[in-house]
Amino acid sequence: MGSKTPFTLKWGIMATGHIAKNFVKDLLTDPAIRDVHDVCHEVVAVASSSSVQKAVDFCAKVNASTKTKVYGSYAELVADGEIDIVYIATPHSHHFQNAMLALEAGKPILCEKAFTVTSSQARKLVETARTKQLFLMEAVWTRFFPLSIKVRELVASGVIGAVYRVIADNSLNRVLPEGDLDFQDSHRMVNLDLAGGAMLDLGIYSLTWLMQILYHLQSDEKKEPPNVVAAINKYHTGADEMTSFILQFAKHKSMGIGMTALRIGSGVDYDFTGGPPIKIQGSAGEIQVMGPAFKPSAYRVIMKDGGGHIETVHCPIPKDQNRDNWGHGMYWEADECARCLRDGKLESDTLPLEESIVVMEVMESTLRQGGVEYPQPITTDIYDRLSSLNTGRR
Ligand SMILES: NC(=O)C1=CN([C@@H]2O[C@H](COP(=O)(O)OP(=O)(O)OC[C@H]3O[C@@H](n4cnc5c(N)ncnc54)[C@H](OP(=O)(O)O)[C@@H]3O)[C@@H](O)[C@H]2O)C=CC1
Numbered sequence: 001m002g003s004k005t006p007f008t009l010k011w012g013i014m015a016t017g018h019i020a021k022n023f024v025k026d027l028l029t030d031p032a033i034r035d036v037h038d039v040c041h042e043v044v045a046v047a048s049s050s051s052v053q054k055a056v057d058f059c060a061k062v063n064a065s066t067k068t069k070v071y072g073s074y075a076e077l078v079a080d081g082e083i084d085i086v087y088i089a090t091p092h093s094h095h096f097q098n099a100m101l102a103l104e105a106g107k108p109i110l111c112e113k114a115f116t117v118t119s120s121q122a123r124k125l126v127e128t129a130r131t132k133q134l135f136l137m138e139a140v141w142t143r144f145f146p147l148s149i150k151v152r153e154l155v156a157s158g159v160i161g162a163v164y165r166v167i168a169d170n171s172l173n174r175v176l177p178e179g180d181l182d183f184q185d186s187h188r189m190v191n192l193d194l195a196g197g198a199m200l201d202l203g204i205y206s207l208t209w210l211m212q213i214l215y216h217l218q219s220d221e222k223k224e225p226p227n228v229v230a231a232i233n234k235y236h237t238g239a240d241e242m243t244s245f246i247l248q249f250a251k252h253k254s255m256g257i258g259m260t261a262l263r264i265g266s267g268v269d270y271d272f273t274g275g276p277p278i279k280i281q282g283s284a285g286e287i288q289v290m291g292p293a294f295k296p297s298a299y300r301v302i303m304k305d306g307g308g309h310i311e312t313v314h315c316p317i318p319k320d321q322n323r324d325n326w327g328h329g330m331y332w333e334a335d336e337c338a339r340c341l342r343d344g345k346l347e348s349d350t351l352p353l354e355e356s357i358v359v360m361e362v363m364e365s366t367l368r369q370g371g372v373e374y375p376q377p378i379t380t381d382i383y384d385r386l387s388s389l390n391t392g393r394r
Pocket residue numbers: 014015016017018019020047048049050051054089090091092094112113114139141188194200201294392394
């Protein structure tokens with residue numbers, strides 16, 4: 001791209017919660033801190049379904065430009081003609097209706113994980129986006145980390161031979177001394193009305209590691225969807241609190257073993273001393289990844305024959321000194337959106353929509369096998385512009 005003017009992507013932010021804040025702060029960092037010079041980002045508008053004031057407070061918290069527009073409804077946001085793309089940062093329960101709202105208004109979308117609550121909702125979103133020729137991507141930021149790209153390249157290069165097994169865990173210890181989890185029953189992490197539970201919130205990252213190695217790297221002609229076997233321990237709200245799933249790719253002679261929990265953490269630490277949360281096992285060696293599965297921080301390659309030096313490669317997340325030393329790692333997925341929109345692409349090659357559907361199928365199968373059932377208002381695949389999920393009527 002050389003010295004050409006970078007392509008600017010203009011964002012509309014739907015919701016003002018925890019992750020919207022982190023994402024917008026990432027958007028507002030200088031792309032040069034991550035050596036990106038071809039694209040940049042502008043936050044044009046922020047909407048809260050609760051009140052305009054919440055959007056105003058949000059803008060102050062993230063130190064947004066004074067030009068950023070604020071709305072007190074999602075409908076107003078998606079109608080804003082200046083916005084190139086809407087970032088959906090509502091609970092999983094809301095994603096289908098909110099994404100349909102944006103697509104119906106002709107807006108491209110980056111939608112937080114879990115993409116939807118059911119696979120049929122995911123298929124409907126993809127179908128709608130394709131019919132309307134609009135860009136759509138699930139916001140699985142981890143896939144766009146330079147570390148993930150490097151690990152996929154190493155596996156594809158055959159350095160560890162044929163990969164037969166991937167083991168991945170993304171678990172948090174959120175248990176209180178008396179045995180309950182450290183969330184109110186109404187919290188989105190455990191509340192069935194908000195599609196709570198470990199699988200959709202955290203297990204998706206273990207699944208991301210299984211999928212990006214064992215499925216994404218399969219050749220297109222030989223794509224083999226996984227057979228899924230799962231077990232779940234439920235919390236008293238009915239949400240899953242400890243979930244394990246096996247993905248079997250029989251034709252490829254490989255298996256992925258995924259784990260997630262809210263009752264026990266991934267290890268004593270995220271360092272190799274606690275055991276890496278991700279192990280990619282090949283015929284000639286193994287790649288181990290450390291750090292939380294959603295935000296990996298280092299990797300190492302260990303060859304079977306003991307040959308070669310084992311070097312840990314640390315991959316720090318760049319920080320912007322002019323923005324309170326902020327940098328979370330979500331800007332790489334935003335850069336992907338900018339490049340796709342700049343180049344007229346309707347989906348990302350790194351996270352194709354077909355894979356988001358398979359991911360939802362795996363999670364749905366896992367939850368079904370464990371007997372987790374979400375209520376009808378959040379599982380329907382019938383779009384309703386006036387659904388309380390769109391209007392914010394609680
Ligand atoms: N990529 C990542 O690292 C992370 C992703 N996530 C994902 O982002 C999404 C949001 O999570 P998070 O930001 O932690 O959640 P929060 O509860 O902090 O924020 C959710 C926001 O959604 C809006 N909202 C609309 N209706 C409801 C409702 N009925 N109950 C609660 N909130 C509602 C609210 O914004 P308003 O009132 O302004 O409309 C609220 O602030 C989830 O899908 C989660 O999986 C979460 C954490 C990390």
